[in-house]
Amino acid sequence: MRRLALSSLILTALALPACTPPSSDGGTPAAAATDAPVHLLVAARIVGSDTADANAMVWDDAGRIIAIGRAEDLAARFPDATRHDAGDGVVVPGLIDAHGHLMNLGFALLRADLVGAASKAEIIEQLQAYAETVPADAWIIGRGWDQNDWPEKAFPTAADLDAAFPDRPVWLERVDGHAGWGNTAALRAAEAKHGQSFDGDWQVDGGRILREGGKATGVFIDAAATFIDAAVPAPSEALREEAFERALAAAAANGLTGVHDMGVSRDDLALYQRFADAGRLTLRVEAYADGDRDALADRCAQGPYVHDGGRLAMRGVKVYMDGALGSRGAALIADYSDEPGHRGLLLMRQEALETLLAKIRGCGLQAATHAIGDLANRLVLDGYAKVLGPDAATSDHRWRIEHAQVVSPKDLPRFAELGVIASMQPTHATSDMPWAEARLGAERLRGAYAWKTLKDDGARLALGSDFPVESVDPRLGLYSAVTRQDLEGLPLGGWQPQERLTMVDALAGFTADAAFANRREGELGRLVEGHRADFVVLDADPGTVEAPAIPKLVVRATWVDGEPVYQRPAEAAATP
Numbered sequence: 001m002r003r004l005a006l007s008s009l010i011l012t013a014l015a016l017p018a019c020t021p022p023s024s025d026g027g028t029p030a031a032a033a034t035d036a037p038v039h040l041l042v043a044a045r046i047v048g049s050d051t052a053d054a055n056a057m058v059w060d061d062a063g064r065i066i067a068i069g070r071a072e073d074l075a076a077r078f079p080d081a082t083r084h085d086a087g088d089g090v091v092v093p094g095l096i097d098a099h100g101h102l103m104n105l106g107f108a109l110l111r112a113d114l115v116g117a118a119s120k121a122e123i124i125e126q127l128q129a130y131a132e133t134v135p136a137d138a139w140i141i142g143r144g145w146d147q148n149d150w151p152e153k154a155f156p157t158a159a160d161l162d163a164a165f166p167d168r169p170v171w172l173e174r175v176d177g178h179a180g181w182g183n184t185a186a187l188r189a190a191e192a193k194h195g196q197s198f199d200g201d202w203q204v205d206g207g208r209i210l211r212e213g214g215k216a217t218g219v220f221i222d223a224a225a226t227f228i229d230a231a232v233p234a235p236s237e238a239l240r241e242e243a244f245e246r247a248l249a250a251a252a253a254n255g256l257t258g259v260h261d262m263g264v265s266r267d268d269l270a271l272y273q274r275f276a277d278a279g280r281l282t283l284r285v286e287a288y289a290d291g292d293r294d295a296l297a298d299r300c301a302q303g304p305y306v307h308d309g310g311r312l313a314m315r316g317v318k319v320y321m322d323g324a325l326g327s328r329g330a331a332l333i334a335d336y337s338d339e340p341g342h343r344g345l346l347l348m349r350q351e352a353l354e355t356l357l358a359k360i361r362g363c364g365l366q367a368a369t370h371a372i373g374d375l376a377n378r379l380v381l382d383g384y385a386k387v388l389g390p391d392a393a394t395s396d397h398r399w400r401i402e403h404a405q406v407v408s409p410k411d412l413p414r415f416a417e418l419g420v421i422a423s424m425q426p427t428h429a430t431s432d433m434p435w436a437e438a439r440l441g442a443e444r445l446r447g448a449y450a451w452k453t454l455k456d457d458g459a460r461l462a463l464g465s466d467f468p469v470e471s472v473d474p475r476l477g478l479y480s481a482v483t484r485q486d487l488e489g490l491p492l493g494g495w496q497p498q499e500r501l502t503m504v505d506a507l508a509g510f511t512a513d514a515a516f517a518n519r520r521e522g523e524l525g526r527l528v529e530g531h532r533a534d535f536v537v538l539d540a541d542p543g544t545v546e547a548p549a550i551p552k553l554v555v556r557a558t559w560v561d562g563e564p565v566y567q568r569p570a571e572a573a574a575t576p
Contacts, residue, residue, distance in 0.1 A: 037061045038078050039533075039562055042071045043086035045541060048093040048511065049527045057091065059533035063561030066529060089556050090541045092507070093527050094257025094284075094534030095474045096514035098423050099402055099464035102261050102285065103268055104177065105250060106243025107235070108468040112142030115175060119150050123172075124164050131168070139232055140165065143173035143468070145181060148326060148435045155210060158184045158218030171228050176469050178324035180225040182218050190231040198227070206347035208329070222323040222345050244271060248282050252566035254473045255555040257534040258284035260423075260464065260518060262368065262402065263318040266294040269305070276312045282565040284311045284534065286518045288318040288368050292356050300363040310532075311560070316366035316518065318402070319356060320347045322376035325405060325432060325439055330373030333408065337441040344373050350383065357387040361397075366518070368400040368423065374408045374447065377401060381414045392418045398519060400462070403428070404454070406440065407447045416458035421517050423462045424451055426480035426506070427470040433484075433495040445496060451481065452499045461501075462517035463509030474510055478542060479550040481506035487551060503543045533562035 038058050046054040049068045056071035058078055067074055075081075112130040117123045123145060131140050147155050161170050161183035169186035173179075182190070191197055198209055198216035207223030209216050220228055235243070251259060264272070264287040275281040289295035296317055299305065304315040323329020323345045328336055331344040348356070353369075360367045367384070371377040384399055385392060400421040405428060415422050429449035437445060447453075455461055465477055479487075481501045484494035494500055501509070515525030523532050539554040558566040 038066065038081045039084060040071075040074055040078055040081035041084045041086060041091065042075075043091045043537065044088045045090045046527055047090060047541060047543070048507075048525075057527060057533070057535075059562045061562075063533050063563065065527060065531050065533050068527060068529065086537050086556070089537040089539060091527070091535050091537055092542065093511040093525055093536075094558070094560065095255050095510045095536055096258035096260070096284075096525065097251070097256050097464040097467065097472070097474060097510070098260045098462035098514040098517055099262055099425060100251075100259045100467045100472065101177075101263065101469075102247040102251070102259060102283075103240070103243060103264075105468045105472060106245070106247035107141075108143055109246045109250065110239070110243055112140065112172075113144055114142050114172065115144035115146075117145060117149065120156055120160050124161070127161075127170065127172075128164060131165075139186070140168060140170045141172075141232065142170075143177075144175045145172055146175045146326065153435075155217070155219045156181050158182060158187060158216075161218070169231075171232055173225075174324075174327055176324035176326050178225075178329050179219060179221045179327040180228055182220070182228050184218070186228055186231070187216060187218065190228045193231040194227050206345055208345060221327050222329045222347060240271060244275065245280075248275075249566075250472050251283050252558045253555065254475070255536040255538070255558055256283065256472070256474060257536065257558060257560050257565075258286065258514070258524065260286045260288065260368075260462075260514070262288050262370075263290040264288060264295060264314065265290050266298060269295060269314055272312055273307065276307045276309050279309075281309070281311045282560065284524070284560060285313075286316070286520075287312065287314040288316040289314060289365075291317065291319055292359070296360075296363070296365075299365055300359070304364060313518075316368050316400075317360050319353070319360075319367060319369040321353065321369055321371045321380050322346055322373050325372055325436070328439070330406060331376040331379075332373045332406070332440075332444075333375045333378070334444075336439055337444075338438045343375070346376065346379075350379055353379065353383045354386055357383050361387055366398055366400070368402050370402045372403045372405040374406045374411070374444065377404060377407045378411050381411055381418065381420065384418055384420060385414075388418070395419070398517065400517060403466075405449060406444060407450060409447045412447060412450060412453055413457050415454055421460045421462055422451075422454045423464065423517060424449075424454075424509075425464050425466045425470060426451070426477045426501075427465055429484060429495065429499075430480040430486055431470060433486075433491075449496065450499050451501055455501070455505060460513055460516060461505070461509045462514045463506065464514070473551075475542075475551050475553050477510065478503065478506050479547065481509070482550070483547050485547075489548065507542060533559060535559050 038060050040058050042056045051068050054068045056074045058067040058074050059065045114123050165183050169189050170183040171186045172181045204223050208221040209224045210219040306313045322331035329345045331346045336342050369380045371380045400423045402423045404422045482503050484500050512525035515521045537557040556568050
């Protein structure tokens, strides 16, 4: 693969509007006085600055950058600065995952991890081992199964679990979070809670209970999965704190300084606030309320929330329009190619969507709507156009579509025309490519995972991972974005290679453009004076290494507000 000279191109890719909005804590970034306590970092290179040959950076005790340039010059200007030596490390702007799920990640790290299991038999083995680690009367909870990875490619059944777990409830979330698989004991517990048998021919709006001969098979898709979820014992507050702590640690260790956390409840936000109040929030979290629930009611009553420390905010709302492609829940205009007669699931009717969007706009909040199928994307674009009105393209609304995974080619230009941000996850393409054509057919692939087309049309891309659906590691996202290949380098030349991004654009998607997506471009996403000192120390420049080396880049340290929140264990004694 051609080498990309990131340091020489970064300014063009990360260029932002000349107008700098106020910072989230109510003030505008200002350079600190030179006689105040400051810190000086020296590295091999600083990427993402206005100085092409920069290798040093200075910030004040408030964590604001006050100078970027050459080490010898800055050392002379700030002789009393506390010095931090990054050696031959390369400093890049703090990486921001524009779509993740922190609590889900934390619980995934505490539960049975089934990601990559190649068969149902392998899953049973993993569950039996996991069952030995939790109380004997506890439900066995896991996530990450994907029938597309199995030889038979078919959905599993409760019977597949019953032999190993005849009496103990088992509930396993699919890798995409849009379906669940339970054993008979779990179904019986949920039926008792719900007060109705899952057998028959009835369905719930926005969901699907898979059945054979009228009998529930054990797989529940989208809204139907809530029946089982409701029967699972709620985690203790101590366990919730542990889950959040683990998620924060995993994010920092992978070079993330910020996450747009999609679907945060009132209770979860309260937990995050406690961490922020105690100085334990090591990540910059932009929380999006979980639809039309308590968290949205709070924001409508109290206004957008911003914590005084600058690391936590809730100014947007996550809305769900459809399900996922892997579980055939994504809403399509035409039938699934591999299931004639089925077009997926709409989780919300168009009138209800428009009513909710009008409410979100009236409360002064940002809409971020999950849409994967081409029908769902069309309906969301229609809803945005109606609610935002004729000035949608010129107003600074920053509304987003989350995933924008399969879009009709006719609808792709509408993102730019309406000023809608495409919040996309590169690893979804490389995870889905073995079976996506079977779901969609060759023709619909022209509008699927169309990152470059959207960007060329003028849409802003905010990139993320959707963890724990995909790995929390942004290096994998960068690699997928520029190659559209798996880690073995297949397919040769990349899958739908016309949609590959340059490293410059990919890195912008995880930095400056992600910051733009939640109105923080005036203080995040670039390493320039006045911005927050959020950065990552890598062992090499991602723009100059060959593509296979991108996933192997070493995160030596992660800094937020000029403070180290992660240091590679082997180097923890040295700073950074």
